[in-house]
Amino acid sequence: MSSSDISDLIEGIFLLKKNVVDYERLSEARREISNDPQAHVDAALMIDTADLADAYKVGTTRNKANTKLSSLLDRISDYAAELDRLTVEEDASHIQEALEPVERWYDSSHTVDDLAEWFETLYECAGAVDVPIKPSYENAYETLTESPEEVKLSAFIDDVEQFQNMEDTTGMTLIARLHDFARSQHEQDAWDIYEAFDSLIEDLQEKDHATGADLEHRIKQLSEYSDYEQKRQKILSVTEDL
Amino acid sequence: MSGTQSLPTAVDALEDKARKHKQAQNTQYHVSIARHNISEVNSELDDLEEALRDLRYYKTVLEDAFGGSAPTMLGSAVQTAENVADVTQDDLLGNVKSSEMSDDEISLDEDETEPKVELTSEVETHLSQIRSAKEQVENVSETIQSKLKSKRDT
Numbered sequence: 001m002s003s004s005d006i007s008d009l010i011e012g013i014f015l016l017k018k019n020v021v022d023y024e025r026l027s028e029a030r031r032e033i034s035n036d037p038q039a040h041v042d043a044a045l046m047i048d049t050a051d052l053a054d055a056y057k058v059g060t061t062r063n064k065a066n067t068k069l070s071s072l073l074d075r076i077s078d079y080a081a082e083l084d085r086l087t088v089e090e091d092a093s094h095i096q097e098a099l100e101p102v103e104r105w106y107d108s109s110h111t112v113d114d115l116a117e118w119f120e121t122l123y124e125c126a127g128a129v130d131v132p133i134k135p136s137y138e139n140a141y142e143t144l145t146e147s148p149e150e151v152k153l154s155a156f157i158d159d160v161e162q163f164q165n166m167e168d169t170t171g172m173t174l175i176a177r178l179h180d181f182a183r184s185q186h187e188q189d190a191w192d193i194y195e196a197f198d199s200l201i202e203d204l205q206e207k208d209h210a211t212g213a214d215l216e217h218r219i220k221q222l223s224e225y226s227d228y229e230q231k232r233q234k235i236l237s238v239t240e241d242l
Numbered sequence: 243m244s245g246t247q248s249l250p251t252a253v254d255a256l257e258d259k260a261r262k263h264k265q266a267q268n269t270q271y272h273v274s275i276a277r278h279n280i281s282e283v284n285s286e287l288d289d290l291e292e293a294l295r296d297l298r299y300y301k302t303v304l305e306d307a308f309g310g311s312a313p314t315m316l317g318s319a320v321q322t323a324e325n326v327a328d329v330t331q332d333d334l335l336g337n338v339k340s341s342e343m344s345d346d347e348i349s350l351d352e353d354e355t356e357p358k359v360e361l362t363s364e365v366e367t368h369l370s371q372i373r374s375a376k377e378q379v380e381n382v383s384e385t386i387q388s389k390l391k392s393k394r395d396t
Contacts, residue, residue, distance in 0.1 A: 107248060118253045121256075124350040129260050213269075228284055233327075235294060235324075242297065
């Protein structure tokens with residue numbers, strides 16, 4: 001997790017303005033948290049407000065200081081507890097799901113031209129065996145054929161590798177990963193393309209296809225074919241009498 | 243990172259599957275054409291058989307009732323009829339399946355599901371031979387009928 005991620009995260013959480021608070025002191029606090037965010041989450045988990053007098057209150061102005069400081073600190077502690085409870089299994093399962101098609105089909109030898117050619121072939125196969133074209137297939141096909149320059153495979157795989165080793169990721173780091181994943185999905189069309197490949201291939205593999213005996217065998221089974229033999233034998237039979 | 247089957251391998255396998263599907267559809271299409279071709283031949287054979295039965299009737303009447311003799315052209319007409327009836331089922335099979343397409347000719351993006359009413363050139367030839375035989379048989383019948391008429395009139 002980069003320091004800029006943490007900084008952005010804090011900015012997003014507090015949305016503080018320069019002219020409202022002591023910005024210099026706040027910035028220092030932000031830098032400290034950025035340097036070791038987990039230590040601060042751990043510290044927040046240890047907050048105990050049991051001995052804090054109710055007289056301590058906070059608010060946007062002195063006159064509006066109606067919120068007990070203990071409530072504010074409890075909320076910070078609760079938030080830290082929520083962060084601490086985040087797990088890859090429960091909170092990042094969508095990343096694992098998005099990785100599956102990529103891990104199934106991606107290869108470093110792939111080029112965008114390859115992908116376009118293969119998707120076009122699968123598109124034709126879908127038409128041939130009557131597999132419905134889903135909107136996600138249309139989008140992937142359109143991207144590959146009409147704006148292939150927008151597909152950045154090398155940047156994509158850099159992102160993918162970042163999300164492949166998340167087993168021990170928790171708390172603040174996991175929040176940053178979730179944020180990075182949302183950004184990557186927005187920026188990298190390859191996520192949707194490999195997902196479309198995976199889904200279309202599955203559709204095509206599941207589709208029953210017509211099979212048939214060879215043409216000669218099928219013709220020999222026609223009633224017209226056996227009728228023909230009877231008719232010519234009748235003619236030969238009549239000519240014998242002539 | 244790729245799994246047990248690479249993407250190009252999967253694409254190739256699915257393309258092969260789709261091609262077999264189209265081949266099966268193509269076979270069905272050509273079976274329909276073949277059925278149409280054989281039906282046309284059978285219909286002409288019915289007409290020829292009817293013409294031969296008429297000829298046999300008039301010939302029998304001429305010979306048995308009037309003591310006449312069939313015209314010499316009878317042998318040629320009968321031979322022509324026998325020749326067209328000598329076309330075996332295997333010969334017919336070869337004639338009707340001549341428009342079959344090979345696997346390499348199958349295109350995945352072509353739609354060929356509506357059978358066209360078409361006759362193969364071999365079946366066209368066979369049909370014209372049957373019709374020619376029928377005309378010869380009918381000519382002999384007319385000749386015999388003329389003989390019968392003249393005998394009845396005398």
